[in-house]
Amino acid sequence: xxxxxxxxxxxxxxxxxxxxxxxxxxxxxxxxxxxxxxxxxxxxxxxxxxxxxxxxxxxxxxxxxxxxxxxxxxxxxxxxxxxxxxxxxxxxxxxxxxxxxxxxxxxxxxxxxxxxxxxxxxxxxxxxxxxxxxxxxxxxxxxxxxxxxxxxxxxxxxxxxxxxxxxxxxxxxxxxxxxxxxxxxxxxxxxxxxxxx
Numbered sequence: 048x049x050x051x052x053x054x055x056x057x058x059x060x061x062x063x064x065x066x067x068x069x070x071x072x073x074x075x076x077x078x079x080x081x082x083x084x085x086x087x088x089x090x091x092x093x094x095x096x097x098x099x100x101x102x103x104x105x106x107x108x109x110x111x112x113x114x115x116x117x118x119x120x121x122x123x124x125x126x127x128x129x130x131x132x133x134x135x136x137x138x139x140x141x142x143x144x145x146x147x148x149x150x151x152x153x154x155x156x157x158x159x160x161x162x163x164x165x166x167x168x169x170x171x172x173x174x175x176x177x178x179x180x181x182x183x184x185x186x187x188x189x190x191x192x193x194x195x196x197x198x199x200x201x202x203x204x205x206x207x208x209x210x211x212x213x214x215x216x217x218x219x220x221x222x223x224x225x226x227x228x229x230x231x232x233x234x235x236x237x238x239x240x241x242x243x244x
Contacts, residue, residue: 052080055125063225068213079117086111116190124203129231141236148182174198199242
């Protein structure tokens with residue numbers, strides 16, 4: 048199966064995100080899709096050649112998680128942005144789950160923004176823990192470290208430099224503020240509803 052890059056051109060013109068930064072980010076994402084396909088093809092070739100017990104196979108297998116998660120996390124990140132920001136309805140399942148898991152929306156916001164502001168490159172992710180029916184904020188280092196097994200990403204914020212430096216320089220807090228103004232809470236709520244079934 049070959050993965051095709053999704054188009055997120057509908058985000059061009061998004062407030063707080065320059066068109067140049069978005070286009071650069073889309074190009075980077077397309078590279079993850081291309082590399083994911085290449086690694087899947089290389090893995091298949093090595094399996095057919097009976098070379099699964101080789102350093103090459105081992106490194107390609109390890110690298111696949113990096114490229115795959117780079118692809119998928121970007122899709123989720125772009126997918127939870129909108130030019131027509133939505134409000135989180137207090138009656139929604141997501142709002143109720145945030146209140147249940149963090150005590151209040153304000154507590155969740157402080158924690159999520161705090162995680163997003165951590166030094167280093169990575170992702171801030173609001174996960175749904177299916178086993179315990181609760182939400183958890185998590186820092187994902189790089190693309191492939193700190194994912195929580197059995198949890199579903201609900202809201203994703205890319206805090207690699209490429210996501211904000213062109214527009215904000217080192218002012219990550221300003222980028223985080225712009226992100227909060229562009230959240231598609233409907234999409235985040237639909238992700239929770241799908242995961243909680």
